[in-house]
Amino acid sequence: MEALNRSDIESFDRNMAEARCITAVVHTHPDGDAIGSGTALLGYLSAHGKDAVLILPDRYPAALEFLIGGEMEKRVIVAEDSMAEAERRLRSSDLIICLDFNSFSRAGDLEECLSSVQSGKILIDHHLNPDRKCFSLCFTETETSSTAELLYHILMEMPDIRHDAGRLPAITATALMTGMTTDTNNFANSVFPTTLAMASSLLGAGVDRDFILDNIFNSYKESRIRLMGYLLDRCLHITDDGVAYMILEKNAISKFGIQDGDTEGFVNIPLAIGRVRMSIFLKQDKDRFRVSVRSKKGTSANLCAAEFFNGGGHELASGGKLMIPDDVADAAEAAAYIERVTRIFFNR
Template structure:
């Protein structure tokens, strides 16, 4: 447990009920957990508390998550990349801001400055290591859960309105929380705790259609993604003597396969299925930097590597960061030797 953890959710609904303008904010390059918890809370505030709220999102979401935002009240979701002024003013005029699935404002890209500057009361609900507790008035933080969706589920269950009866959750909230938990556990492959399965069980009993969720998330990809995946695994996957697998996706290859950024989600996990691989690193080129994803097997800290060498962090076994050129490496061609060198130091101390 991290920071000033307040694990009881009993006061949560009261905090939301006592204010007028509520804004929910999620991290940049939002994943299923960010959108699931954001949409889930939005529906809870609307349907259970009968109040309005606005979900602010810094940049586009992957297509396979768009079903989570169908059915939200008109005007209740603001994307910064589409509507920067309205998004920023919602944040600056808010009385209360709930930040989800991020441990600090600097995970939220374009929302960082408005979030930091806003005079609103700030609440954090998150499951990453090292929450920036000082920046928030109320912190719900626990790393021993699968996802922010699971932590939010626990908090909502403790509210008077829900009273530990999952069937009282709005159906859309239950669906969104199940979806976010499913993506953060990689469909129950990692970070599964007893509470995760208890949550899944209760939500299923409450009528959530998990088959439909799994279909939306994992069976709606474009052919291009699968072709690129095949190409990367065949031509680009390298494995160092230390058992570090890495793949580097440059811009030219992205445009050759006509791939958008969200479509590489999950690629980093694949090499971990190789027995001798203990860590997998995936780099995707952006403007002047690589976006870095790191995954590791038990006993190896993806978080330490990402913090030390990739300007990032996250969870023990799943972390992310950035590698800038020319600040960290002279040019983009130096990414591969950089990975080989720093992981060599990381594992062998040489």
């Protein structure tokens, strides 16, 4: 990643110092990086005596409860459960810090409120194409593993931290390590020299990586593993172009008792197959499918998601949606849609 701009760092520090009421916001369906960077910042601000709150557009996966439980929970608002409280909080904030998303539309029902409030807004993110005009200060960097890593490098520059991870509040150090670990899928992708340097400093500062790994990778419900087996056996298709896709429909979601977050990472599994170049995972959600796209180097998940799935994100890891009936007439049409558009994508 590029060196952080000194004047940006100074203005970030000044913005935080001058604000009394600071609110962090993350994207819908928050993952480990969103919750990790959000709670890390919350821990840092709280240690500085700030009135700090983290707003999540909707509920978080159970596997991340270890970051949000206890004292922290009082400082988290789930907008899906308390929209009025979330909007009140945003309106009364002196400073809003958006983490791990590139435009307000990724904050779901909070979009309008975020656009209309007049406070200072800071972006810290690692996705492509940030909506810069909406922010008074932007830290965006795609050459980094995660928002957690970017936030780590920013915090290292703060005058009270002075490049010593041991000076970070313990919850901040743990949460930063968690966000980076989930976004790299435990050091499997998007690992940069700076990523390993961060991991090394955090381990040196006493972060318990075994505790984090136990929570994020070894605490799943049995239903997740059984659903994984069902999907791989019954629902995995691979096209002649090497596109693997799985479609999780409503009936299977209720049959297996699946909740948000339970299917996290499923999209990566088919990439282990030699001839697969791209993997697409669809999950039905009311009037739409939520779409995850992953690709191997040389194929752009981002371009495919942007052109055919109303989305985008990173070069090799993107997301989007498929609307019913705008994009596909009904759920049963989704497979044919994927076959058709990926044939176009790979053969022109």
